[in-house]
Amino acid sequence: MKGKIIKVSGPTVHTDLQGLKLYERVLVKGITGEAVRLLKNGAVIQVYEETSGLGIGDEVESLGQPLSVKLGPGMLSAMYDGLQRPLTTIAEESGAFIKRTEKTAYDVMKTKSEIIFYPIKKKGDTVKPGEIMGHAKENDYSFEIRNNSKNTSKITEISEKIIKENEPIAVLENGFSIMPHETLPVRTPRPVVEKLPAKEPLITGQRIVDFLFPLVKGGAAIIPGGFGTGKTILEQTIAKYADVDIVVYAGCGERGNEMAQLIEEFMSLKDPRTGESLMKRTVLVVNTSNMPVAAREASIYTAVTIAEYYRDNGLDVLLLADSISRWAEALREISTSLEEMPGEEGYPTYLASRLSAFLERAGAVKTASGKKGSLSMIISVSPPGGDFTEPVTQTLLRNTGVFLMLDTSLAHRRHFPAINWFHSYSLYSKIISEKFISEISPKWPVLKQRCVEILQREESLLEVAEIVGKAGMQENDKILLQSAERIRNEFLAQNAYSEDALCRPHKTIEIIEKILNDYDLKIKEAAVLQ
Amino acid sequence: MRLSRHTYKTISSIAGQLIFVENVFSAKIGEMVKIIGPLEQKLDAEVLEIDGNIVLLQVFGNTHGLDIKNTRVIFSDSVLEVPLSKDMLGRIFTGSFYPRDLLPMFRGEKKMPISGFPINPAARARPSEFIETGLSAIDGMNTLVKGQKLPIFSCAGLPSREVAAFILEHARLSQSDKKFAVIFAALGVTYDEYSFYMDILNKLETEYMAVINLAEEPVIERLLAPRVALTAAEYLAFTEKMDVLTIITDMTNYCDALREVSTAREELPGRRGYPGYMYSDLAFLYERAGRIQNQEGSVTLLPILTMPEDDITHPIPDLTGYITEGQIVLSRQMHDTGVFPPIDVLPSLSRLMQKGIGEGRTRADHRNISNRLYRHYAEGRDLRKLEAIVGKEGMSKEDQNLLNFADAFEKEFINQQDKRRSIDETLDLSDALLQRFKLA
Numbered sequence: 001m002k003g004k005i006i007k008v009s010g011p012t013v014h015t016d017l018q019g020l021k022l023y024e025r026v027l028v029k030g031i032t033g034e035a036v037r038l039l040k041n042g043a044v045i046q047v048y049e050e051t052s053g054l055g056i057g058d059e060v061e062s063l064g065q066p067l068s069v070k071l072g073p074g075m076l077s078a079m080y081d082g083l084q085r086p087l088t089t090i091a092e093e094s095g096a097f098i099k100r101t102e103k104t105a106y107d108v109m110k111t112k113s114e115i116i117f118y119p120i121k122k123k124g125d126t127v128k129p130g131e132i133m134g135h136a137k138e139n140d141y142s143f144e145i146r147n148n149s150k151n152t153s154k155i156t157e158i159s160e161k162i163i164k165e166n167e168p169i170a171v172l173e174n175g176f177s178i179m180p181h182e183t184l185p186v187r188t189p190r191p192v193v194e195k196l197p198a199k200e201p202l203i204t205g206q207r208i209v210d211f212l213f214p215l216v217k218g219g220a221a222i223i224p225g226g227f228g229t230g231k232t233i234l235e236q237t238i239a240k241y242a243d244v245d246i247v248v249y250a251g252c253g254e255r256g257n258e259m260a261q262l263i264e265e266f267m268s269l270k271d272p273r274t275g276e277s278l279m280k281r282t283v284l285v286v287n288t289s290n291m292p293v294a295a296r297e298a299s300i301y302t303a304v305t306i307a308e309y310y311r312d313n314g315l316d317v318l319l320l321a322d323s324i325s326r327w328a329e330a331l332r333e334i335s336t337s338l339e340e341m342p343g344e345e346g347y348p349t350y351l352a353s354r355l356s357a358f359l360e361r362a363g364a365v366k367t368a369s370g371k372k373g374s375l376s377m378i379i380s381v382s383p384p385g386g387d388f389t390e391p392v393t394q395t396l397l398r399n400t401g402v403f404l405m406l407d408t409s410l411a412h413r414r415h416f417p418a419i420n421w422f423h424s425y426s427l428y429s430k431i432i433s434e435k436f437i438s439e440i441s442p443k444w445p446v447l448k449q450r451c452v453e454i455l456q457r458e459e460s461l462l463e464v465a466e467i468v469g470k471a472g473m474q475e476n477d478k479i480l481l482q483s484a485e486r487i488r489n490e491f492l493a494q495n496a497y498s499e500d501a502l503c504r505p506h507k508t509i510e511i512i513e514k515i516l517n518d519y520d521l522k523i524k525e526a527a528v529l530q
Numbered sequence: 531m532r533l534s535r536h537t538y539k540t541i542s543s544i545a546g547q548l549i550f551v552e553n554v555f556s557a558k559i560g561e562m563v564k565i566i567g568p569l570e571q572k573l574d575a576e577v578l579e580i581d582g583n584i585v586l587l588q589v590f591g592n593t594h595g596l597d598i599k600n601t602r603v604i605f606s607d608s609v610l611e612v613p614l615s616k617d618m619l620g621r622i623f624t625g626s627f628y629p630r631d632l633l634p635m636f637r638g639e640k641k642m643p644i645s646g647f648p649i650n651p652a653a654r655a656r657p658s659e660f661i662e663t664g665l666s667a668i669d670g671m672n673t674l675v676k677g678q679k680l681p682i683f684s685c686a687g688l689p690s691r692e693v694a695a696f697i698l699e700h701a702r703l704s705q706s707d708k709k710f711a712v713i714f715a716a717l718g719v720t721y722d723e724y725s726f727y728m729d730i731l732n733k734l735e736t737e738y739m740a741v742i743n744l745a746e747e748p749v750i751e752r753l754l755a756p757r758v759a760l761t762a763a764e765y766l767a768f769t770e771k772m773d774v775l776t777i778i779t780d781m782t783n784y785c786d787a788l789r790e791v792s793t794a795r796e797e798l799p800g801r802r803g804y805p806g807y808m809y810s811d812l813a814f815l816y817e818r819a820g821r822i823q824n825q826e827g828s829v830t831l832l833p834i835l836t837m838p839e840d841d842i843t844h845p846i847p848d849l850t851g852y853i854t855e856g857q858i859v860l861s862r863q864m865h866d867t868g869v870f871p872p873i874d875v876l877p878s879l880s881r882l883m884q885k886g887i888g889e890g891r892t893r894a895d896h897r898n899i900s901n902r903l904y905r906h907y908a909e910g911r912d913l914r915k916l917e918a919i920v921g922k923e924g925m926s927k928e929d930q931n932l933l934n935f936a937d938a939f940e941k942e943f944i945n946q947q948d949k950r951r952s953i954d955e956t957l958d959l960s961d962a963l964l965q966r967f968k969l970a
């Protein structure tokens with residue numbers, strides 16, 4: 001189906017093309033777009049590139065399917081833009097600057113590294129829709145390749161072979177070719193056989209998080225903080241050390257240099273679990289702040305759909321998004337150009353429902369083949385002026401289990417991670433405390449309790465100290481202040497640029513136990529002296 | 531496709547910098563348009579919106595004297611591009627890239643749209659080469675590297691101009707054999723400021739190009755000026771392989787211009803009346819700084835802005851801070867005690883410093899020294915609050931020492947008036963200071 005442009009304004013285009021479906025993908029003079037509003041005599045298209053150069057009469061073509069991504073073996077260590085275009089290939093083909101192209105079909109899978117298909121069915125077998133045909137191995141991970149036709153049929157061709165994009169791994173008697181990759185729409189969650197309760201701890205290697213505000217596999221955490229408070233460094237450090245199989249990192253409306261840094265580091269760093277390059281367990285979806293705004297809006301959906309693919313292969317996946325505020329702003333820009341009624345702070349009124357629908361895609365699941373997989377999310381938020389009362393932070397607070405509040409004053413004192421220990425929380429603490437007790441240390445809850453008490457006591461003592469000076473304080477209080485300072489400097493603070501960047505739970509317990517023991521000892525000594 | 535230029539006399543309305551033209555055949559978004567007024571005055575404009583055969587134009591330049599009846603509009607069929615060549619160096623231009631120095635326009639080697647293209651994040655090289663500004667507070671504590679964007683947050687009445695001038699005069703790359711150039715853009719400056727900067731530029735040994743938009747000149751050119759400057763910077767960096775330092779002042783004037791234009795377009799205002807897309811708009815500018823893998827050349831960007839009401843949470847510094855790789859914050863208190871440059875190192879930060887310092891970049895002991903300076907100074911600053919309550923005598927020896935250190939740090943390290951310090955001098959000075967106060 002083809003139509004024409006009748007109006008262009010901002011990132012949206014009006015077309016006279018009729019019969020489109022909502023959120024159907026279209027090409028506007030070769031540029032990808034999505035039908036975001038249907039009208040009596042046409043539709044409004046959100047265009048994923050600069051509209052400069054477009055004019056009345058330019059062609060609009062429907063593609064008959066919604067915005068989708070290609071999923072399968074070959075995505076690990078790739079770097080995609082918000083529409084899953086391979087940025088590395090684009091840089092190789094057309095240079096360092098992203099010019100607008102009318103090329104829409106790219107090979108998105110990395111097939112240079114050999115990925116082999118191992119069939120478990122053989123020629124002559126009858127396969128039902130959805131049945132597993134075999135597995136592909138990529139970097140020690142095994143991916144299921146299923147019969148993605150709608151009918152039961154006999155296999156006429158199948159063999160062990162190197163996987164190539166757009167080349168079938170098997171052919172059925174009814175003529176259907178089974179591809180190694182599937183194509184799925186990004187805005188609908190991948191169907192789940194069964195959701196499981198999230199109760200496995202997700203160990204981040206960050207002491208303050210694991211000890212005070214623990215995450216679970218399948219849970220969601222937010223990191224709100226003003227500029228320079230350490231959101232990106234925290235997310236990237238967790239991306240390096242979290243005990244998950246796969247990391248999907250969505251750089252959403254942030255800096256290009258941060259991506260260069262991430263790639264450089266991930267290439268050279270080793271995955272602490274496998275000893276392989278960290279990049280081999282990572283997929284990047286990047287739409288930096290200077291890339292087209294509409295594609296930024298789509299990028300988090302592209303990222304989560306990729307993450308779901310790994311989850312459904314029985315893996316523990318961590319999706320990191322930096323920053324969701326930039327996504328919300330993109331949504332606002334598009335909404336404004338559609339002349340929709342603005343809600344709070346100019347965001348569209350559906351901001352909250354979009355966000356919660358997105359967060360719903362986190363979770364632990366049982367996959368079609370009975371394996372366990374999980375998709376956890378850690379999302380950074382950039383509240384204007386560092387003020388947490390704004391709509392994006394507030395909506396997320398209602399939908400996530402862990403709140404890691406970054407504190408500008410801690411960051412200015414260069415206490416990193418600048419997580420405020422009084423205002424942050426984890427709703428998962430209870431669920432996983434048994435696991436911590438049985439697997440790490442029975443003392444976990446007691447130590448935690450005492451640590452928090454000392455910090456609270458410090459807070460009130462410091463108020464006193466501000467009036468009388470530390471010199472005039474009681475001996476016990478002085479000891480407490482010293483210990484609290486040690487807790488802050490030696491335990492809660494963790495320099496991401498040092499050896500200390502990763503701290504395993506046993507070590508975490510060891511450090512805090514030592515500080516608390518020393519504290520007890522000093523208090524005893526003081527009592528003897530008196 | 532049109533084959534010839536189209537001329538129209540079908541203007542239906544003019545409001546400020548916006549013109550509606552009717553019955554236009556096949557215009558393109560971003561297309562350049564010439565407007566010819568009743569007295570044959572010529573203006574440039576750009577296609578902003580198209581609805582059927584009605585086109586909305588954004589005019590650059592002063593629209594006074596245009597009328598509906600006699601004004602002609604000529605569509606060019608091409609987008610706004612500027613000519614580029616090394617001959618730009620040594621020249622001074624207006625916001626819309628006309629020579630301001632009354633010399634003839636140079637011949638371009640190539641043409642580029644001023645909005646530029648995003649650098650593919652997969653092609654970026656991580657910035658890591660040290661740039662010496664000659665200021666200890668920056669070089670020692672908040673090191674600038676090639677390809678970084680590091681803004682200066684100033685307050686009304688603080689000498690941001692002099693800080694800019696100092697950096698213009700003294701900034702150097704550590705390897706001096708590389709080709710180095712300065713691009714200077716001044717937005718909405720008074721004539722006085724203009725001559726101040728011209729004096730500085732004329733004294734420079736480094737090659738420079740300047741884009742100057744005076745306060746009385748059209749607001750829309752204030753939006754073009756930084757784009758022109760960055761397009762030139764990109765050309766010199768990535769075609770001519772030069773290391774380019776771009777200084778833009780004052781981004782607050784830019785943002786106010788953006789707000790004014792947005793209001794004229796009747797767009798929905800966001801925080802404090804600034805448009806909702808200001809983050810993206812600023813990012814399109816700031817992100818043009820950078821380096822490219824396997825290529826010589828770099829664009830380093832030092833935007834200067836004034837925080838309205840000294841408020842760092844105001845949308846202008848706030849959004850800037852969210853995009854740039856750190857910030858250098860000037861402080862009124864420091865200025866009042868006569869310190870120049872009045873940089874407060876506590877809220878200042880260079881995020882790319884980690885990679886730019888140490889052995890082979892600056893000096894092996896750099897990281898250690900700067901961490902210690904920062905820690906002790908922060909403690910000393912904290913203690914000043916206590917001092918105000920209990921008095922210095924009531925404090926411990928150690929605390930008194932830290933207080934004295936903080937004072938000395940400001941007077942001897944931050945403060946350097948107009949004297950340039952090399953990185954070695956900065957680090958030696960730091961070392962001596964720490965030893966004098968016996969601080970580990």
Ligand SMILES: Nc1ncnc2c1ncn2[C@@H]1O[C@H](COP(=O)(O)OP(=O)(O)OP(=O)(O)O)[C@@H](O)[C@H]1O
Pocket residue numbers: 225226227228229230231232233234254382416417418494495496497851852853880881882
């Ligand atoms: N864990 C850490 N260890 C050491 N330094 C840190 C740590 N976290 C943050 N920093 C310091 O703080 C700076 C800012 O951190 P980061 O870039 O993560 O901030 P951000 O919150 O993402 O800011 P923005 O919102 O502007 O992107 C870093 O460049 C680094 O100097």
Ligand SMILES: [Mg+2]
Pocket residue numbers: 231232233254322
């Ligand atoms: Mg960040």
